[in-house]
Amino acid sequence: MDLDTFAKNIFDLEEHKKRMVKAIQYIDNNLDTELSLEKVGEIAAYSPFHFHRIFRLITGETVQNYIIRKRIEKSAFYLAVKKNISLKDIYLELGFSNHSTFSKTFKKYYGKSPSEFRKSAPEKFHTIQLKQSKNGQIDAVFQQYICNIENLLNWTTMNLKIKVTDLPEMNLAAVMSLGIANVEPSFNILVDWAKEKKLFPRENVKMISVYHDSFKVTPPDKVRIHACMLLDERLKQQERQVFPETIEAGKFIIGSGEMTLNDFEQCWVSLFLWMNENNYSVRKAFPFEIYHSNFKEHPEGKMIVDFCIPIN
Structure with missing residues (x-):
């Protein structure tokens, strides 16, 4: 490889990373809107075909999978800590058209329906861990933290x-x-x-x-x-x-x-x-x-x- 080609490849790599930052930031800030491949590719200044390939190469997942995952993860956060928000308000805010689609997609990621997920959150503080089950499905496991609320508050103090x-x-x-x-x-x-x-x-x-x-x-x-x-x-x-x-x-x-x-x-x-x-x-x-x-x-x-x- 000659020096000019090497320099161009380095420039291309840096330019790809720069554009990808813009795309990911745009997705994360607009999860409540329609995020088409064409629109996000336009933000990153790529054709849809090239953007799809480059995004997957850099992030390890497709654009659509990334968008769905981010929406589901945000909905899980709302379900766990914002008990007063209805399921309908959550899935509509995050771009799901109906309860059936939201529930089916959520269960695919966390192994439980949104309602079951919300009920499973214990009164004691917990962390959510993802683990691979025997049948290949991803389950959500609520794991009690090291100590109960009283001990944890004492540790904090x-x-x-x-x-x-x-x-x-x-x-x-x-x-x-x-x-x-x-x-x-x-x-x-x-x-x-x-x-x-x-x-x-x-x-x-x-x-x-x-x-x-x-x-x-x-x-x-x-x-x-x-x-x-x-x-x-x-x-x-x-x-x-x-x-x-x-x-x-x-x-x-x-x-x-x-x-x-x-x-x-x-x-x-x-x-x-x-x-x-x-x-x-x-x-x-x-x-x-x-x-x-x-x-x-x-x-x-x-x-x-x-x-x-x-x-x-």
């Missing part, structure tokens, strides 16, 4: 300093990660970009993870996480895999503590539980983590983290 406060708008540089295993490589891409821009290292630099999916309803290898860096000024446009993202100003529950990576799930579970116990409700925005230290520089692998939940 002992390990997290919690406050409710307003945060200003935050301008971020972000790299998309599909799957938990790809978060660290995404941060590496972000840091390399920041070094080129003389933005890293610098004093009090803040690295942030923004969660665009919930581990309760999305498998770890499908969760979309944005590896981010806080900037002093808004990034004007996407540069290779690095794109601008904004966390809007608003009210947040913030749980702060020194944790290992293995503590993160319990921190999130306990913080959402604290939110419910104190009668706060989640705002339509994404939760995120702010890192104040590097676990690789600590002898016990600990880091100082703010766990942030947007609330009304």
